[in-house]
Amino acid sequence: MIYLYAITDRPEVAIPALPGLEDAPLISLAYRDVAAVASRGAGSGVSTALSSPEAVNVWRHEAIVEALMPDRTVLPVRFGTVLPDEAALRSMLKDRYSSFVANLKRVCGRVELSVQVLWDSDSRPLTAGRAKNINDQCSAIGGRAYMLARLSEEQLERAWRRRAETLVVEIRRPLEHMAADSVCQVLVTPRLLLKAAYLVAREQMKNFRKEINNLSLAYPELRFLCTGPWPAYNFVTDRKADQSGD
Amino acid sequence: MTDIDTDPISGDKLLCDPGDLEAFATELEQAGTSLPHRINADPEGVERGLAKLVLTLIELLRQLMERQAIRRIEGGSLSDEEIERLGQTFMKLDVRMEELKQIFGLEDEELNLSLGPLGNLL
Numbered sequence: 001m002i003y004l005y006a007i008t009d010r011p012e013v014a015i016p017a018l019p020g021l022e023d024a025p026l027i028s029l030a031y032r033d034v035a036a037v038a039s040r041g042a043g044s045g046v047s048t049a050l051s052s053p054e055a056v057n058v059w060r061h062e063a064i065v066e067a068l069m070p071d072r073t074v075l076p077v078r079f080g081t082v083l084p085d086e087a088a089l090r091s092m093l094k095d096r097y098s099s100f101v102a103n104l105k106r107v108c109g110r111v112e113l114s115v116q117v118l119w120d121s122d123s124r125p126l127t128a129g130r131a132k133n134i135n136d137q138c139s140a141i142g143g144r145a146y147m148l149a150r151l152s153e154e155q156l157e158r159a160w161r162r163r164a165e166t167l168v169v170e171i172r173r174p175l176e177h178m179a180a181d182s183v184c185q186v187l188v189t190p191r192l193l194l195k196a197a198y199l200v201a202r203e204q205m206k207n208f209r210k211e212i213n214n215l216s217l218a219y220p221e222l223r224f225l226c227t228g229p230w231p232a233y234n235f236v237t238d239r240k241a242d243q244s245g246d
Numbered sequence: 247m248t249d250i251d252t253d254p255i256s257g258d259k260l261l262c263d264p265g266d267l268e269a270f271a272t273e274l275e276q277a278g279t280s281l282p283h284r285i286n287a288d289p290e291g292v293e294r295g296l297a298k299l300v301l302t303l304i305e306l307l308r309q310l311m312e313r314q315a316i317r318r319i320e321g322g323s324l325s326d327e328e329i330e331r332l333g334q335t336f337m338k339l340d341v342r343m344e345e346l347k348q349i350f351g352l353e354d355e356e357l358n359l360s361l362g363p364l365g366n367l368l
Contacts, residue, residue: 116270118269118273142333142334143329143332143336144326144329146333146334147319147329147330147332147333147336148329150312150316151316151319188273188277189277191269192273192277195274195277205261212261212262223265223269225263226260226261226262227260228259229259
C-alpha cells in the first residue's frame with residue numbers, strides 16, 4: 001500500500017529526511033517533471049493510522065507537506081489518500097499529468113492564508129423552526145397571528161443577514177486585491193461571520209497581514225483570526241474530473 | 247530527525263491573534279458537526295440515522311413552504327382566511343415534528359446536513 005502526501009514539481013530535488021506515517025520512510029516517484037511524495041506501508045500499519053486519524057497523524061501529514069514547500073511547488077493531497085501499489089501511483093501520475101501541471105502553475109510561488117471572522121450574534125432574531133415560543137403563544141390565538149409573527153421574524157432575519165453580507169463585502173474588498181484567488185463561506189454558524197481562504201503570493205504575505213491588522217482596528221466589534229502560510233488545499237482542482245463532468 | 251509531531255498553529259502560523267482562540271475553535275467545531283465523522287452502520291444507529299435524514303428533509307420542506315407563504319403574505323396575495331388556514335397547518339406540522347424529534351431523541355441542531363463549500367442545508 002502507498003500512502004500519498006503531495007504532488008510536486010522538481011523531482012530532481014531530494015526529499016526531506018522525515019518519517020512518514022507509522023515511521024515509514026518517504027519516497028519520491030517521478031513522472032516527467034512532476035513527482036509524487038509518498039511512503040510505503042506494510043498495509044496494516046497505514047490502515048491503522050487511517051482508520052484512526054488521530055491529530056498526531058494529521059499533523060505529521062501536514063508537516064511533511066510543509067517541509068516540501070520551501071524548495072518546490074506543492075499540491076497537497078488530502079489526509080488519508082492511499083493507492084494499492086507503485087504501479088497505481090505511476091498510472092495516476094500519467095493519467096492526471098496535465099491537471100497536475102496546470103495546478104502547479106496556478107499555485108507556484110503562492111501560499112494559502114486562512115481568515116476567520118467572528119461577530120456578535122446576540123442580535124440574531126429567532127429563526128424558523130426554533131421559535132417555539134411563537135407557536136406556544138399563537139396556538140391560543142390562531143393561525144393568522146402565527147403567520148404574522150413569523151413574517152416579523154423573517155424580516156428581522158433578512159435584515160440581520162443583509163448586515164452580515166455588507167460587512168463581508170467590506171472585509172473582503174481590500175484582501176481580494178492581494179490574492180490570486182479566494183474561497184469564502186458566510187455565516188457557517190451564526191457567530192462565524194466569515195470563513196475564507198486566500199491564495200497569496202509569498203511576497204504579499206506581509207501586506208496581507210498588515211491589511212488584516214488594519215481591518216481589526218477598523219472593526220473593533222469583530223474578531224479576526226489569520227493563519228498561514230498553509231499548502232494550497234483549497235485551490236487545487238482536478239481539471240480532468242472537471243472536464244469530464246464527474 | 248526533526249520533531250514534526252507538534253501542532254504548527256501554536257508556532258509561527260498565527261498571523262493575526264484575536265486573543266481568544268478558544269472562541270474560534272468552538273465555532274469551527276460547531277461548523278463541522280454536520281459532517282459525520284464516520285457512518286454508523288450498527289442496526290440501532292441506522293434507524294436513528296435514517297430518522298434524522300428524513301426529519302431533516304421534512305424540516306427543509308416545512309421551512310421552504312413557510313417562507314413561500316410569508317412572501318405571499320408580504321405580496322398581499324393571500325386572504326385573511328387563507329393566512330389563518332396556512333398558519334394552523336404550519337403550527338400543527340411544527341407540533342408533529344416536535345413529537346417525532348422526541349421519539350427519536352433528536353435535537354434541533356442535529357437536523358442539518360453539511361453541503362461542503364455551500365455550507366449547511368438549514
